[in-house]
Amino acid sequence: MKNKNILSSLSLAILISLTGVVAPNAVAASSPAAEQAEPEKGPHRGRMLREGDFAIELSIFETGVPPEFRVWATNEGQPIDPAKVSLNVKLIRLGDGTDDINFNAQGDFLRGDMVIYEPHSFVVAIEATYQGKKYNWRYDNFEGRTTIEQAVADAMEINTEIAGPATIHQTIPAYGKLSLPVGAKRNIAARFDGEITKLHVNFGEIVKKGQTLFTVESNESLKPYVIKAPINGVITQLFANAGEQTNGKTLLTITNFNRHIAKLAVYPSDYSKVKLETPVTLNIEGHENPLVGEVSFIEPSVRDDQARMVWVELADAELAEGNFVKANIEVATIDVPLAVKRVGLQSFRDFTVVYAKVGKQYEVRMLELGRAGGEWIEVLGGLKTGTEYVTDNSYILKADIEKSGASHDH
The missing domain is CATH 2.40.420.20 (conserved putative lor/sdh protein from methanococcus maripaludis s2 fold)
Incomplete structure (x- = not known):
């Protein structure tokens, strides 16, 4: 049945709201079309086309074969030898050109010489010749069109x-969480025991490598010396204050949050697909935009659940240790x-x-x-x-x- 190409009422309402008027073409496209009479079907369930006493039945046949046209011709209701009929069908497709189909007699029907590929949506133009007279029909056979x-x-x-x-970037999913790399945390102690005469930093303070943290008076030499920061970072733990003895204990901890490692679990079916420097896209809980990196290390051992941990290093100070990570590891580029x-x-x-x-x-x-x-x-x-x-x-x-x-x- 012909596709009536009716716009939804929502589509029309939007058009009216945009323009304040409905263009003539829009009205034509969106008004209900007149109901089309159901086309006459022949004994082979094809479409009947008649002119005077001459008629053909045009059917798409696809039982056990790719779709093809088969045509049966009659005159005054009686079958005609198909070899006495010349037939051509043109299928005019939307934006895809025209299929030109010729026919050869086979048994009691005419068989088209090409496959009718999907969609079966086209304007059908038919020209038949019988006993020197030409017959022409044309009709719409639309589907999936609006x-x-x-x-x-x-x-x-x-x-x-x-x-x-x-x-095409083919990926495998992986899940894990963020950790700090080795060396990101440094525990600071005094080289020589003594009394802390001055504390130069506070808990939570950002410090730079070489910055003075403590002044200590040595118990042996009674001379003062300073303890400096070995890395950039933040004072995340503070265990001592001015006037206290160092006594070989940890005085404070500096943590550098500028780099993190996403440790991702990869399971046995995907072991062989993941290599060093493989690109990875990561979505991190609490972080709005995805990050990109590459595989920097693959742990040689596996966990109890047989997952192997794959590392991806990330340089982003806004990340937080322990954040959950959902990642896509690229395994092929095609x-x-x-x-x-x-x-x-x-x-x-x-x-x-x-x-x-x-x-x-x-x-x-x-x-x-x-x-x-x-x-x-x-x-x-x-x-x-x-x-x-x-x-x-x-x-x-x-x-x-x-x-x-x-x-x-x-």
Whole structure:
């Protein structure tokens, strides 16, 4: 049955709110079409086309073979030898050119000489010749097609891109948490026991390498000396004060928070996929934007749950030790000649599709899909390079087409 291409009432309402008026084309596109009479079906469940006493039944046959046209001809209701009929069918597709199909006699029918690929949506133009007389028919056979005015599409944020080459980044997920690297924490003690005569820093203070922390008077020489910071960092623990004896104890702890290590668990099925310098994208709890890094170390031993820990070093002072991490470790980078964004994929009948855009018309393209990674998925068939297709909000088209009751008419 012909797709009536009816815009949803929501689409029309948005257009009116944007412009204050409804353009004549928008009204035509969004007004309910007159109900079409159900086309006459023949004994082979094909479409009957008649002119005077001559008639043909045109059917898409796909039982045990790829879809093809088969045609039975009659005159005054009686079967005609198919060899006496010359037939040509042209399928005029939306934005994809025209299929030119010729026919050869086989048994009691005429058989088309090419496969009818999906979608079975086209204007059908038929020319038959019998006993020197030409017969012509033309009708619409649409499915998975709708029309939306550009102003409405813009308002509903129906965005498109051009299908073409892409780089697919295949990843494996990994989870873990942030730790501080070895040497990030330094416990400070006095070289010689003595009395702390002055404390130069406070708890929580940021210090620089070489900055004076304590002045101590040695118990042996009775001479003062200073203790300086060996690294940049923050005073995260303070155990001593002026007037106290050092007594060989830890006086304070300096922690450098400028670098962290994401320790990620990788399980046996993925051991072989992860190598040193493998790129990693990390989403860290409490951190708004994802970070990127690479594998810097793979622990040789495994945990009790058989996970092997993979390290990724990060230089970001805003991170916090103990934060949970969700990461994607890139295990393959593949350049493909044709791909689409996965956000644009929808289901249609038993197919995965995107919606091709030609002018203000949109129509399904049934896809044969290959490798996937990140936002992209490889297209092996069903879509031509250079096709404009819908990415964001493709579900609006799916809903509009399902509402219009487009069928798979043979």
